[in-house]
Amino acid sequence: MKEADDIAYDQLQELLKTKQSIVVDGITDSRAARAQIAQSARSAGYETLVVWVQTEPTTAKNRSGRPSADTNNRVLKGEAYDKAAQLFVPPSAPEKIVVISGKHTYATQAKVILKKLSEPRATISLHTTAPVRPDPTGRRNITIR
Numbered sequence: 001m002k003e004a005d006d007i008a009y010d011q012l013q014e015l016l017k018t019k020q021s022i023v024v025d026g027i028t029d030s031r032a033a034r035a036q037i038a039q040s041a042r043s044a045g046y047e048t049l050v051v052w053v054q055t056e057p058t059t060a061k062n063r064s065g066r067p068s069a070d071t072n073n074r075v076l077k078g079e080a081y082d083k084a085a086q087l088f089v090p091p092s093a094p095e096k097i098v099v100i101s102g103k104h105t106y107a108t109q110a111k112v113i114l115k116k117l118s119e120p121r122a123t124i125s126l127h128t129t130a131p132v133r134p135d136p137t138g139r140r141n142i143t144i145r
Helices: 001-014 029-041 056-063 077-086 106-117
Strands: 051-056 097-101
Touching: 001 029, 056 077, 097 106
Parallel strands: 051 097
Antiparallel strands: none
């Protein structure tokens, strides 16, 4: 699968040029792969968030062995799945990570991810600007129509 991963990485490099939000799925099984993606993302002005979908091993193996509607989703059965599972390295503390599982509702998991995505980010600026001063009254300049 190395060749497929290389193609996916090349496509990611092109997508990073678009300055749009991107979801990467499938080439992030190792810490080294995630670090390479994170470095490329930072170089292009992106921040990364690892969404680790934890699934019970038996459930994951069963799902992986079934074809899905997604034609790009590879089917792994038996020894192929076992080998891929052994190579997987879970995300670690230095990576910005959110963990979700099948034990919670979709709505709960979506809230967790959206909250993480909407957290204030460190400002990366190529030029300096004057800081925005808050309204002394504490009100925001918001109009609801």
